[in-house]
Amino acid sequence: MIRAFGVQKWFGGKRALGPVSFEIARGETVGFLGLNGAGKTTLLRILAGELRPSGGTLEVGGTDAMREPLAVRKLVGFLPEFPPLYPDMTVRDYLRFAGMVRGMDGATLQGRLEEVEALVGLGPVREELTRTLSQGFRQRVGFAQAIIHEPELLVLDEPAHDLDPAQIVEMRSLLHTLEGRHTILLSSHNLPEISETCDRLFVLDAGEVIASGSETELASHWLDTQQVEVALRAAANDLAPAVQRLRSIEAVRNVTVDERDGNGEGPVLVVECSDDCRAEICRLLVEDGWDMLRLVRSRRKLESIFLGLVHGTERTRRQSHSAA
Secondary structure, X not given: OEEEEEEEEEEOOEEEEEEEEEEEOOOOEEEEEOOOOOOHHHHHHHHOOOOOOOEEEEEEOOEEOOOOHHHHHOOEEEEOOOOOOOOOOEHHHHHHHHHHXXXXXXXXXXXXXXXXXXXXXXXXXXXXXXXXXOXXXXXXXXXXXXXXXXXXXXXXXXXOOOOOHHHHHHHHHHHHHHEOOEEEEEEOOOHHHHHHHOOEEEEEEOOEEEEEEOHHHHHHHHOOOEEEEEEXXXXXXXXXXXXXXXXXXXXXXXXXXXXXXXOOOOOEEEEEEOOOOXXXXXXXXXXXXXXXXXXXXXXXXXXXXXXXXXXXXXXHHHHHHHHO
């Protein structure tokens, strides 16, 4: 779907991005991670056809984005961090306008309006002015305009911006319904959201892609261990046999008991492994008669990968400057 080689963007004398090179397959859901100012939004705007790169080559859907930017924009649905709404339009009129701008009309547009409103949950507010909407509904409307024309490529810059926890779950569910039907690119500071949504990750720092791959690939390359959290129906002082049993697994490096009751499940075993050994953990504990309530890879893993990458790159940069 996307081929980028040596893509870069300069604003005057300041380099905001690149050069970056990568490929993204059709149907992939790809997340872009980075601190503020890392170049995520600049890159997404270039991929969406909103910005023209200063150099390099870029193909989107087989179309040269440098030579045919308007053709590329027809392939793309874009939701920027702040939805581009017209405050004096109703939701229905705004979405109809968005469809007409994309060349839709007649029965095709009417049918798509109803389909998108149902998909995104806009029925209750379709006749309200966009300026009266809550932030959650504003994001939904912005999302709806991005998919109204069924684009091949969907580009989402912070789609969960300012959403409450319930709305974030709704947004995640919506993204899952679109997987495979579109190639989806998204940026977010919400690392659990990226972890649950994306097939592959790109980590940006100072305008450069410093790492890419699935979460598992990044963990195996950049971290010595993976973490698995196991909740058993037992008191903390009864878990010693389970701890000992898990330590017998070859890939397990350490097992600790976290007595915090954050999920209403009681204490949690935190298992550090050199490989993904969730299946073996599950098998041994069930064979020993433990009641298992939860077994998941730790959310802290992606945070550790991200912070390790960014801070490691910053240390390298400082050392290079000092040597110079």
